[in-house]
Amino acid sequence: MNQPMEHDIWFYRAKQDWLTISAIIGAGPWSHVSFHAQQAAEKCLKGFLRFKMAEPPKIHDLTRLLSIAKGYDPSLDSLEDDCNILTQYAIDARYEDIEDEFDE
Numbered sequence: 715m716n717q718p719m720e721h722d723i724w725f726y727r728a729k730q731d732w733l734t735i736s737a738i739i740g741a742g743p744w745s746h747v748s749f750h751a752q753q754a755a756e757k758c759l760k761g762f763l764r765f766k767m768a769e770p771p772k773i774h775d776l777t778r779l780l781s782i783a784k785g786y787d788p789s790l791d792s793l794e795d796d797c798n799i800l801t802q803y804a805i806d807a808r809y810e811d812i813e814d815e816f817d818e
Contacts, residue, residue, distance in 0.1 A: 724761030728754045745803075752776065752803040755796070759783055774804035 718726070731754035735747055752774070759779040760770035766786045770779065776797035784790045 719764075721761045721764035724757045724764055728757035728761065731757065748800075748803040752800040755800050756804070762786070774801070776801045776804075 731750040734750045735754070738750075739747055755776055756774060756779065759776065762783050763770040763779070763786075766783075768782065768786070771782075773779065777794070780790060780793055780797045
């Protein structure tokens with residue numbers, strides 16, 4: 715049996731986050747939806763970098779990951795605004811005291 719390529723593992727994990735989002739989007743909490751959205755985007759970017767044979771840095775900053783990815787595909791520039799928004803949810807969504815800041 716063939717071993718999955720490392721980029722395939724990143725994309726599989728991103729799909730798991732997407733499935734989690736799909737399951738909870740109607741009920742929330744929005745902090746969890748936001749967190750899994752950031753995680754899915756991070757894993758997709760890291761999967762893309764592994765596909766291009768680059769070693770993704772161990773960071774959660776989507777803007778920095780996107781900057782590296784754009785070196786391989788400049789058309790990814792269109793994702794910059796989304797990455798700027800989602801980056802904050804890597805950390806913020808983990809803290810209950812700011813739960814009220816998350817909404818649809």
